[in-house]
Amino acid sequence: AQKITQTQPGMFVQEKEAVTLDCTYDTSDPSYGLFWYKQPSSGEMIFLIYQGSYDQQNATEGRYSLNFQKARKSANLVISASQLGDSAMYFCAMRINQAGTALIFGKGTTLSVSS
């Protein structure tokens, strides 16, 4: 069965430190994509980063990078130099290609950044 697992309900980090948010996935489809979204307290969903299953390099977008380990089926989000504005809920999601393509989400990790 297709599944996304985020095992950290909450994470705490100080400003300027790096933090890793864990995400593991399960799929038998050889072609898939992995996303990370940020949801601040205001409620909107903000797209952060995308990694395709055939992409050779790990995705990076500014302070965000995706540590993609295909054999371990993990796609962890690394935020470097945390800022107070990074405090939010973070969701990992997977696009699966069999039977028409769906996008499924994990339950999320709440990140709290303190000064």
Next chain:
Amino acid sequence: NAGVTQTPKFRVLKTGQSMTLLCAQDMNHEYMYWYRQDPGMGLRLIHYSVGEGTTAKGEVPDGYNVSRLKKQNFLLGLESAAPSQTSVYFCASIKFRTGLNTEAFFGQGTRLTVV
């Protein structure tokens, strides 16, 4: 996320009433999704569409119907609202590209309360 617009933003329904949520995107994306977000559950896929005139069921389709008569619009209908459908509903629109360049956007959400 100026490219995806959901209407309405808030709504209170009485049990048994019907309503339609509208998701509109102006980015010419093929793939559109409807989710509900409940505390501790993450985002759960209700229905999705891979193109004009096509729809498919997601994880929690019961009690909902959808239509995609025009490429830019994806409608979510509740025929007879129940208190269990109290939730925040999100629409998403995605254009998948090769490599790392993928556009993924969410609407701002609709907060629905069924009393």
